[in-house]
Amino acid sequence: MPGKLSFKDVGMSFRLYRERVDTLKEAVLGRFRHRKSYEDFWALRHVSFEVRPGESVGLIGHNGSGKSTLLKVAAGVLRPTEGTARVEGRISPMIELAAGFDPDLTGRDNIFLNGALMGHSRKEMARKLDRIVEFSELGEFIDQPVKNYSSGMYARLGFAIAADVDPEILIIDEVLAVGDERFQAKCMERIRSIRQGGCTIFYVSHTMGSVTELCDRVIVLHHGQLVFDGAPEPAIARYRELQGFHPPPEARTA
Numbered sequence: 681m682p683g684k685l686s687f688k689d690v691g692m693s694f695r696l697y698r699e700r701v702d703t704l705k706e707a708v709l710g711r712f713r714h715r716k717s718y719e720d721f722w723a724l725r726h727v728s729f730e731v732r733p734g735e736s737v738g739l740i741g742h743n744g745s746g747k748s749t750l751l752k753v754a755a756g757v758l759r760p761t762e763g764t765a766r767v768e769g770r771i772s773p774m775i776e777l778a779a780g781f782d783p784d785l786t787g788r789d790n791i792f793l794n795g796a797l798m799g800h801s802r803k804e805m806a807r808k809l810d811r812i813v814e815f816s817e818l819g820e821f822i823d824q825p826v827k828n829y830s831s832g833m834y835a836r837l838g839f840a841i842a843a844d845v846d847p848e849i850l851i852i853d854e855v856l857a858v859g860d861e862r863f864q865a866k867c868m869e870r871i872r873s874i875r876q877g878g879c880t881i882f883y884v885s886h887t888m889g890s891v892t893e894l895c896d897r898v899i900v901l902h903h904g905q906l907v908f909d910g911a912p913e914p915a916i917a918r919y920r921e922l923q924g925f926h927p928p929p930e931a932r933t934a
């Protein structure tokens with residue numbers, strides 16, 4: 681059964697601590713300023729949307745617009761400060777490189793660890809192991825501690841696991857960006873087939889071509905607010921307009 685997601689008026693704030701910047705001179709002159717030593721920063725505010733079973737939804741926005749934060753709330757890694765985020769179904773998050781990996785364990789052991797986190801028994805994971813290792817193309821590195829991996833190697837393993845644990849909702853963050861071109865193409869192929877299998881997909885990317893290709897619908901975040909939710913083309917146009925970006929005609933869908 682494909683899963684679904686529902687966000688109602690979700691807000692996520694972080695407390696940003698400031699260092700006091702009063703200089704000695706200011707102190708001597710008695711010009712103390714009483715500043716707050718922290719402020720609350722809303723990375724997401726009033727975000728509401730639904731992802732229905734089997735839908736493939738894209739999430740785009742400028743750097744720092746709140747995409748990863750939204751995915752972390754969806755995956756239950758962060759609890760929203762306001763509102764409610766509901767997830768129905770087994771979610772397979774590929775959020776940030778190395779999330780969910782224990783750096784001291786080998787790639788192989790991390791496959792079992794991630795499988796367990798997803799509710800799979802050791803026996804089930806042992807059945808999937810060869811396929812995951814083969815897809816990751818890590819070769820003998822699979823028996824090295826993952827702290828020795830490059831970012832591309834992390835991404836390969838992360839993707840290979842997430843794509844093979846029979847998710848009901850597959851969350852894909854920008855991880856593909858660090859893989860080399862050939863591996864990216866292989867991942868896209870796998871995502872297409874997972875999508876055809878009816879899995880619900882939530883896809884974050886800065887590569888508009890892949891968003892257009894993979895997504896039925898696209899959500900645009902801008903400074904933590906949801907500013908558009910609709911068809912891919914107008915969503916991308918809105919995103920570019922907000923950035924004041926006008927691509928040359930030949931790059932419009934790239």
Ligand SMILES: Nc1ncnc2c1ncn2[C@@H]1O[C@H](COP(=O)(O)OP(=O)(O)OP(=O)(O)O)[C@@H](O)[C@H]1O
Pocket residue numbers: 694695696721723741742743744745746747748749750
């Ligand atoms: N743990 C945290 N503590 C404080 N601020 C945070 C924390 N996590 C995220 N932020 C801030 O929240 C904002 C949104 O960050 P987020 O990583 O969600 O953006 P993003 O859209 O995924 O960006 P990018 O495209 O660069 O990956 C940023 O200003 C970031 O600095």
